[in-house]
Amino acid sequence: MQAKYRLKKRDDFRRVFQKGRSYANRQFVLYIYQRDKDGPFRVGISISRKVGNAVTRNRMKRMIKEIIRHWISEIKPNIDLVVIVRKRAAGMNYHQVKGSLRHLFNKSRLFQNHL
Numbered sequence: 318m319q320a321k322y323r324l325k326k327r328d329d330f331r332r333v334f335q336k337g338r339s340y341a342n343r344q345f346v347l348y349i350y351q352r353d354k355d356g357p358f359r360v361g362i363s364i365s366r367k368v369g370n371a372v373t374r375n376r377m378k379r380m381i382k383e384i385i386r387h388w389i390s391e392i393k394p395n396i397d398l399v400v401i402v403r404k405r406a407a408g409m410n411y412h413q414v415k416g417s418l419r420h421l422f423n424k425s426r427l428f429q430n431h432l
Contacts, residue, residue: 318382322389324361324397333361333399340425344406344417348399349425358392360385364402377402384415391428398427
């Protein structure tokens with residue numbers, strides 16, 4: 318995923334947590350903050366050490382980034398997102414993660430074509 322789509326700074330994460338709305342399912346929690354500035358959406362991923370070892374956590378991050386990369390044209394602009402991975406997601410494969418994230422993104426009305 319390109320750098321312009323990534324949320325990196327601590328202050329940005331903090332703003333999303335404090336001022337954003339949250340949506341959750343059993344595997345993920347999604348925080349959304351509507352920015353005032355124009356620009357593409359930005360995504361940050363947060364995974365606790367409780368989820369698994371470094372290999373497991375990095376695998377989950379790579380999967381989530383790849384799934385969101387495929388949805389770049391569908392996600393609304395001017396939004397900051399933080400995806401929090403829960404422990405239950407650690408054993409999931411790519412298609413299960415994709416289905417769970419799709420459910421959460423639909424629930425939060427993040428896709429442009431959502432009515």
